[in-house]
Amino acid sequence: MVSTSELSSASASAYTPFLDSAFYTGDVSDDWTYKIASQDQLDQLSEARQMHQALPRPLRVLVLYGSNRQRSFSKLMSFEAARILHHLGCEVRVFDPHGLPLKDDDDTVRPFLSPTSDGQTVGTDAHPKVQELRQLVTWSEAHFWCSPEQHGNLTGIMKTMIDHIPLSLGSVRPTQGKVLAVSQVNGGSQSFNAVNSLRILGRWMRMFTIPNQASLPKAWTQFTPEGRMMDSSNRERLVDVVEELVKVSCLFYGRDDTFATRWSERKEKAQVGRLLSQAEKEQAKGSN
Incomplete structure (x- = not known):
């Protein structure tokens, strides 16, 4: 399990699989994302790059995709x-959903669970993959989500990841005030059901979702055998979304006191010294 303090120095193989040499047919400098985003190449996203360079440190972006398939198009798009x-200078971490269990608060003994220090079994909150995801969310400042559309909506894997992200971890609000970009891939014609649902989830997670979004139709026709996105208006839309994510995140950067706090929470802190968990609030109601 990776601690929050170790995430910045995590190995490339753990959280940056998108830089694997298998995805490049030639030199990295020939890559289309490098040409567009790098200051050393065409620098076509210079405004976003300059806004990002003005920050005191690189923006931390978490990428989530909703599929476990080996050749997952949501993963490739992500x-x-x-x-x-990455080429704009952000610190990017991609979470691999393989091994993530369904959310279960039952304390029944399960093969993937280990006893706590007091010998009591715990629910899936203690699962290493759940802990890893939550630590990445806490570490991050912006998110990029991509889900396949299956049966007219986002996948169970995508929803499971979000289900494991609580609105509060003690007095910490891990997603509140963070910036979100949403996207989806489709097996057939273009649809927007998944991104619409992701927007709803982002709002409930107290995140600021940017206006732009990407929906990739017939995803199986949009990638090379190496897993690279082919030139098209859909690829251009993805660039637009990422550019907007960086720009908006830069505007929000360092403004937690403005965008990530609420009057009711400030009042609660003033009264009891910290934010209460929902369980503590319910317990307080019962004792009144």
């Missing part, structure tokens, strides 16, 4: 977004 972010 990797392209991650490359653009």
Whole structure:
């Protein structure tokens, strides 16, 4: 399990699979994301790059995709977004959902669970993949989400990841005030059901979702055998989304006191010295 303090120095193989050499047929300098985003190449996203360079440190972006398939098009699309972010100077981490359990608060003994220090079993909150995801969310300052559309909506894997991200971890609000970009891939014609649902989830997670979004139709026709996105208006839209994510995140950067706090929470802190968990609030109601 990776601690929050170790995430910045995590190995490339752990959280930056999008930089694997298998995705490049030639030199990295020939890569389309590098050409567009790098200051050393065409520098076509210079405004976003300059806004990002003005920050005191690189923006921390977490990328989530909703599929476990080996050749997952939501993963491939997420990797392209991650490359653009990387070439703009952001610190990018991609979470691999393999092994993430369904959310379960039952304390029944399960094969993947281990006893706590007091010998009591715990629910899936203690699962290493759940802990890893939550630590990445806490570490991050912006998110890029991509889900396949399946049966007219986002996948169960995508929803499971979000289900494991609580509105509060003690007195910490891990997603509140963070900037979000949403996207989806489709097996058939273009649809927007998944991104619409992701927007709803982002709002409930107290995140600021940017206006732009990307929906990739017939995703199986949009990538090379190496897993790279082919030139098209859909690829251009993805660039637009990533550029907007960086710009808006830069505007929000360092303004938690403005965008990530609420009057009711400030009042609660003033009264009891910290934010209460929902369980503590319910317990307080019962004792009144």
